[in-house]
Every structure is written in structure tokens, then in C-alpha cells.
Amino acid sequence: MFKAGRTAAPRTRPTSMKIAMIIAGTVIFLLLGLPLIVQIITAFRGPFLPFGVSSAQWGVTNFITLWELREDFWGVLGATGAFVGGSTVLSLLMAFGLAWITVRTDAPVRRLISVLVIVPYIIPPIVKAQAYLLMLSPESGVLNQLLRLLPFTGDVPIDPYSFGSLIFIQSLTNVTFPFLMMVPILTNMDGSLEESARVSGASWPKTLRRVTLPMLWPGLLGVTVLTFILGLGSLEVPLLFGQESGKNIFSLKLWTLISSSSGQLPQYGLAAAWGLVFLVITTIAFAVYLRATRNAERRASVSGKGFRPSTMRMGGWKIPSMILVTIFILLTAILPLLALLWGAITPYPVAFSFDAMLNRTSFAAFGTVLADPDFWVALGRTVVIAGGSATLAVVVATVFAYGIARSRKTPWVKAADLFASSSVAIPATIAGFAMFLTFMVLNPYIPLAGTLIALIIAYSYRVSIAYRSSYSATLQIRPELEEAALVSGASQLTGFRRVVGPLLMPTVMAVWIQMFILGTNEFTLPAFLAVPETRPLSMYIYAMINPRSAQLYAPDQGAAMALIFTLMVFAIGYGLQWLLARRAIGRARKAVAAPDLTPLSAAPGGGGEDPSATVTIAVAKRRARARVR
Structure with a gap:
């Protein structure tokens, strides 16, 4: 009951x-x-793997080891900061300049420039790194050969294995990504604000500093953070170029710690601690970006009335700008592919010459x-x-x-x-x-x-x-x-x-x-x-x-x-x-x-709505019911 x-x-x-x-x-x-x-657990439970190993125990041993190696710790932070930060700054400067030229100026062949800038994005990263290695080879590199023709350049104009070369090469490989993100940002900015500043007597540098950059700040900050994270996760350039000068770069350091090629046992626990340190850094950077852009709509300049993107007359800057763009395209698209082709048709590294091209090349x-x-x-x-x-x-x-x-x-x-x-x-x-x-x-x-x-x-x-x-x-x-x-x-x-x-x-x-x-x-x-x-x-x-x-x-x-x-x-x-x-x-x-558009073409719009919008929704509803049935 x-x-x-x-x-x-x-x-x-x-x-x-x-x-x-x-x-x-x-x-x-x-x-x-x-x-x-799993990575966090490995950092606090080591020193090898956190589970399945009898010697594994909880503690902060990995972090203590990390701190005891102070010189190594600060060396990795400093080298990684210089490598990633320097390449990010250079990439952003080049990407902003290219995007500005193709979107906001009257430069000639702007569409062709935008297409050629995107070409390196198609090339796989390991291929790009290999191409730069061939292009900058001290003896047979095509770029070093061209630079030797200039006075006061020395026998090896560019050392591909120096730390500065690593930063510059990494920046060249990353330009396309921020360029693709900056183009819509600059396209959607109302140029009337800059024109107002110019009419008021402001110079172009002052207009850029007081008007353009503040309006673009949320978008540029997002591009900066994402480019920084992209560079931090890149392994190709440090692996091919930085075995000596770049051995303290984070990505190569992490790869070396878990690789058994050095003859030592893999140090998974220490590598997990390193990864956790840099994960905190990227999380803070991402949180700063989210906080800085939470009110990004206040800086919006695109409206439905009177919006018009403006273009700047380059005047005397046209020729220098085109020269710089040409040099960039040569360095990122043309010379790397030519270096790959030369490396493929020669059985061993040899400097380019007409004699070598006639007698030492083969497509085998x-x-x-x-x-x-x-x-x-x-x-x-x-x-x-x-x-x-x-x-x-x-x-x-x-x-x-x-x-x-x-x-x-x-x-x-x-x-x-x-x-x-x-x-x-x-x-x-x-x-x-x-x-x-x-x-x-x-x-x-x-x-x-x-x-x-x-x-x-x-x-x-x-x-x-x-x-x-x-x-x-x-x-x-x-x-x-x-x-x-x-x-x-x-x-x-x-x-x-x-x-x-x-x-x-x-x-x-x-x-x-x-x-x-x-x-x-x-x-x-x-x-x-x-x-x-x-x-x-x-x-x-x-x-x-x-x-x-x-x-x-x-x-x-x-x-x-x-x-x-x-x-x-x-x-x-x-x-x-x-x-x-x-x-x-x-x-x-x-x-x-579609035949079902005709009966609804005269459907009235109610409540002050746009009749065409009402028709579109009605057609969509009819099709939705038809799909379900």
C-alpha cells in the first residue's frame, strides 16, 4: 500500500x-x-612517466630541477623571447606594410602583390625552411652568391646559422598569416577619420599614431598574440638552423629533451615542466588579448551610412615601396623555389654558374x-x-x-x-x-x-x-x-x-x-x-x-x-x-x-518588415518542412 x-x-x-x-x-x-x-600531472609526478612506473611519485622535483639550472632556465626564456618576439615584430611590420600598400594606397599591380604574398602560405613549412637553408648556404647559396657581387660584403655575407639569421628567417616564414588577418581589418576601416585628421593639419605620422593605430588596436593585438603563439610552436627553422645558436629556443629544447638521439634517457618530467611554464605564458597572453578586446565594438568605424574606405596617394614613395615589395617577393617566393630547383638538379651542393648548369645538372x-x-x-x-x-x-x-x-x-x-x-x-x-x-x-x-x-x-x-x-x-x-x-x-x-x-x-x-x-x-x-x-x-x-x-x-x-x-x-x-x-x-x-519561388514572390511583408526578407524566410520555412517530410 x-x-x-x-x-x-x-x-x-x-x-x-x-x-x-x-x-x-x-x-x-x-x-x-x-x-x-596529462602534461600537468607529468610535471608534478615524475621524473619519467606519471603512471605505470614504480619510481613515479608526486612532488615538485621537476620544477626544483628547472630552477636549479638557473642559467639554463633564464637562457631558454631569453632566447625564446628574443627569437619569437623578434620574429613576431618583424613579421607584423612587414605584414602591415604589405597590407597597407595593397588596401589603402594607389600602388600599381596591387592584386598581383596580394597574390604573390600568399604564395609562401602554400609552401609547407619544412619545405620553406629547407629552401632558406639552400638559399643561404655559405658556399652554394644563391642569395649569398648575389650578395658577394656587392662591395664590402665579405666571403660569407649572411651566416645562416647565426641567431640573427634565425630570427629573420622565422619572420619571413610567418608574414603571410598576419597579412591575411590584417587585410580585412584595414579594408573595413573608414578612411574619413584619417581624412578629417589630415584636414585638421595633422601629419601622416601623427595621423597614424593618433587615429589609425587606436582604431586598429583590438584587431592588431589579436594578430600579434596569434602570431606570437604560432612562432612559439614552430619547430622547422630552429631544427634546421639552430642546432648550435638556437639550442635554447623552447621548441627545440623540448624536442631535444624527449629525443633519445643524444644518448641520454628522455626527460619527460622536465620537458613537461618546461611545457607548463610556456603554457602559462601563452595563457596569460591570450587572457590579455581577451581583456583588451572585450570592448572592441567601441572602436568600430564601419557604419551603413557614409562608409567609404579611402586610398592614399603614394607620390614619391611609390618607387621605394615597389622596390621593397619586390625584394620581399624575391626573398619569400622566387629565390627559395629557385634554390630548391637548383638543389634538386645538382647531385651535391655547388655554386650556381653557367658551367655548372651545363655540365653538372641532371633531373634524375x-x-x-x-x-x-x-x-x-x-x-x-x-x-x-x-x-x-x-x-x-x-x-x-x-x-x-x-x-x-x-x-x-x-x-x-x-x-x-x-x-x-x-x-x-x-x-x-x-x-x-x-x-x-x-x-x-x-x-x-x-x-x-x-x-x-x-x-x-x-x-x-x-x-x-x-x-x-x-x-x-x-x-x-x-x-x-x-x-x-x-x-x-x-x-x-x-x-x-x-x-x-x-x-x-x-x-x-x-x-x-x-x-x-x-x-x-x-x-x-x-x-x-x-x-x-x-x-x-x-x-x-x-x-x-x-x-x-x-x-x-x-x-x-x-x-x-x-x-x-x-x-x-x-x-x-x-x-x-x-x-x-x-x-x-x-x-x-x-x-x-526553383519553382516554389514564384507563388511567394508577391507575399506581403507585415509589421513594417522588408517584404523581400519575409519572402525569403517563408521560402526557407517551406523548404525546411519539405526536407523534413
Whole structure:
């Protein structure tokens, strides 16, 4: 016999969409949170691995060791700060100048300049580093050969292994990224403010200092922080150039600590402590950026009325500016590719001359590479890893972004949004090492270390790129479309799959292509995770140009392979973008010719709304119901 009393409210079962969002959020946590947690535990529980080792114990021994090596500690901080900070400043100055010339001036061939500046972005980072190494070779480097023609330059005009050369080379490799971010910032700035300052008698330097830079400050700060984090996670230039002068640079220091090539046991605990120190630094930098840009809308200058971007007449500065732009394009696009080509057609390093070109050149290296089965196997692995990681990141990011965008902005939702966006604050070096530790800890139970699956998971850590794009695209889709599907009896997951998903597809595909290209170019992550049986093409190229690779060392084949790889990345990237553009054009033509637009073309707009907007929403609702049915 039951006692009378208050009946409990029936529990509501989670919807299928909520389950999908929970799964996506869990995957994002495993991609971003779990490796960092393992790294933190390793830093405080060592000295080798935190679990599965009898000698492991909790403590701060690794940090004490770090502090006892004071000279090494401050040396690493100083060298890394000089390397990353110096290259970031130089990259920003060059990127700002190029973006200003192409957007805000009347410089000739501006479109051609913008295209040529983007060319280095297509070249894989390890290939760019290899090209600069060939270009600056003391004896056979084409740039050093050209500089020797000038008076007072000496026998070796540029020492490629000096610390200053490392900073300058790193800055050249990073210019395209801040350039691409600065172009829309400068494009969207109203030039009437600068004209007002000029009319008031202000000089151009004063206008730049008092008007332009304060208006651009939030955007420039964001570009600075992201460029700094990008440089901190770069391993290619320090690895090829800095074995002596750059041995204290953080990325190379971390790679050396876990590498057994030095004859010592790997020092995972000490490396984890180093990684934690620099993770705190990048987190503080990212927090400063978020705080400084929280009121960025106050500096907005684009309005719907009277907005017009202005262009500045260069006058007498046109010729000097074009000379500097030409030198930049020579250093970043033309000379590196020529150095690679010369290195590929000569069996050993030799200075360029017409005699050498006629008697010592051969294209046999290209045939050898194309006939090498290991090359095609490494290329296949690269495609599988890049495609799998891009698919994983895009799918979970799109589902999670949709759920966050359609949720009430509670503190938990805001925290989840910030966490899903956090991978931009994690340098690739720290991410690769954290993933390495995670797979080492899990390997006794889940043997993933060194496998293609491990590389796919590690490459997916850039999920924040897909998340931010999907989140912004979801906010542009009005909720009435999902409501129309729900009214027709569909579940929220069905509405997302049949209605919202097709509308998000152009953004999803564009982001997938971007992440696929990033995956094909990746070098830092496989440097920590790959083994000879699973190494992608970027690591195989490094083995070809690394003298320590014994029988694999073949610099001419490495240069030929780098050129072939670059052409393949270019063809795949632009081919996918061309297919995406053709698909978008086809969908647009199909939408214009759709028969259900005619009956609604005269639909009235109510409540003062734009009639065309009402028609568009009505058509979208009808299509949403049709898709559900």
C-alpha cells in the first residue's frame, strides 16, 4: 500500500540532439583537455612517466630541477623571447606594410602583390625552411652568391646559422598569416577619420599614431598574440638552423629533451615542466588579448551610412615601396623555389654558374623520387591523416557550435564556448608533446602510440578553427527555420541534419579544405608522434635532408621531393576550392530556378518588415518542412 504524498516530476529523457552535443563536447575535451591534464600531472609526478612506473611519485622535483639550472632556465626564456618576439615584430611590420600598400594606397599591380604574398602560405613549412637553408648556404647559396657581387660584403655575407639569421628567417616564414588577418581589418576601416585628421593639419605620422593605430588596436593585438603563439610552436627553422645558436629556443629544447638521439634517457618530467611554464605564458597572453578586446565594438568605424574606405596617394614613395615589395617577393617566393630547383638538379651542393648548369645538372632526382615506393606510401599517409583529422574536427565542431549557439548564455555555456576556442592559445609544440605523453600513458591499455590513429587525433587539436567558423555561421541562420521543422514533427537532430546542415555546408567545406591543407603541411606534431612506419611526407622529406639519417640522406632527392610536394599541395588546395566554388554556383543557379519561388514572390511583408526578407524566410520555412517530410 503506497502512502499518499507529493509525486515526483517525471524525468525527461535527453533528446537525440543533446546526446549528439554531449558526444561532440566530450570529443573536444579529449582533444584539448585530456592531453594538457596529462602534461600537468607529468610535471608534478615524475621524473619519467606519471603512471605505470614504480619510481613515479608526486612532488615538485621537476620544477626544483628547472630552477636549479638557473642559467639554463633564464637562457631558454631569453632566447625564446628574443627569437619569437623578434620574429613576431618583424613579421607584423612587414605584414602591415604589405597590407597597407595593397588596401589603402594607389600602388600599381596591387592584386598581383596580394597574390604573390600568399604564395609562401602554400609552401609547407619544412619545405620553406629547407629552401632558406639552400638559399643561404655559405658556399652554394644563391642569395649569398648575389650578395658577394656587392662591395664590402665579405666571403660569407649572411651566416645562416647565426641567431640573427634565425630570427629573420622565422619572420619571413610567418608574414603571410598576419597579412591575411590584417587585410580585412584595414579594408573595413573608414578612411574619413584619417581624412578629417589630415584636414585638421595633422601629419601622416601623427595621423597614424593618433587615429589609425587606436582604431586598429583590438584587431592588431589579436594578430600579434596569434602570431606570437604560432612562432612559439614552430619547430622547422630552429631544427634546421639552430642546432648550435638556437639550442635554447623552447621548441627545440623540448624536442631535444624527449629525443633519445643524444644518448641520454628522455626527460619527460622536465620537458613537461618546461611545457607548463610556456603554457602559462601563452595563457596569460591570450587572457590579455581577451581583456583588451572585450570592448572592441567601441572602436568600430564601419557604419551603413557614409562608409567609404579611402586610398592614399603614394607620390614619391611609390618607387621605394615597389622596390621593397619586390625584394620581399624575391626573398619569400622566387629565390627559395629557385634554390630548391637548383638543389634538386645538382647531385651535391655547388655554386650556381653557367658551367655548372651545363655540365653538372641532371633531373634524375625527380625520376628517382617518383619511382620511390616510400614516397607514395608517405604521401598516402599524409592524405589519410590530413583528411581524417579535418573530418573529425569539422564534424564535432559543427555539432557543438550549433548547440552552443542555440543555448541560453549561462556561465556554463560561456565557459564551454571559451574552452572550445582555446586551441588557438596552445602552441603546436606543446600540443604535440602533450599528445605524446597521453599516448605513452594510455599505451599499456590502448596501444595507439605511433599509429596513424594517434596522428589523426593529434592533428585534430586545431578544432577551434572549425568551431569558431561554424559558430559564426550558425548565428547567421535564423532560428525560424528549425522551428518550421519542429512544427512539422521533426526532432531537433533531424532539423539540424535536414535543414541547418545543408545551410552550413559551404562553411563546413571551406573550413575542411583549410584544415586539410594545414594537415598536409604539418611538421611539428609528427616530429613528436610519428615513427618510421607512420611518418607523413613532411617527416620523410626531413629524413632526406638530415645528414644524421644515414642511408636516407639524399639532399638532391629531398629538394626534388619538396618541389613535388609543394606542387601537389597547391593542386589539391586550389582544386578543392575550385570544386567548392563550382558547387556553390550550381546551388545558386538551382535556387534561382526553383519553382516554389514564384507563388511567394508577391507575399506581403507585415509589421513594417522588408517584404523581400519575409519572402525569403517563408521560402526557407517551406523548404525546411519539405526536407523534413
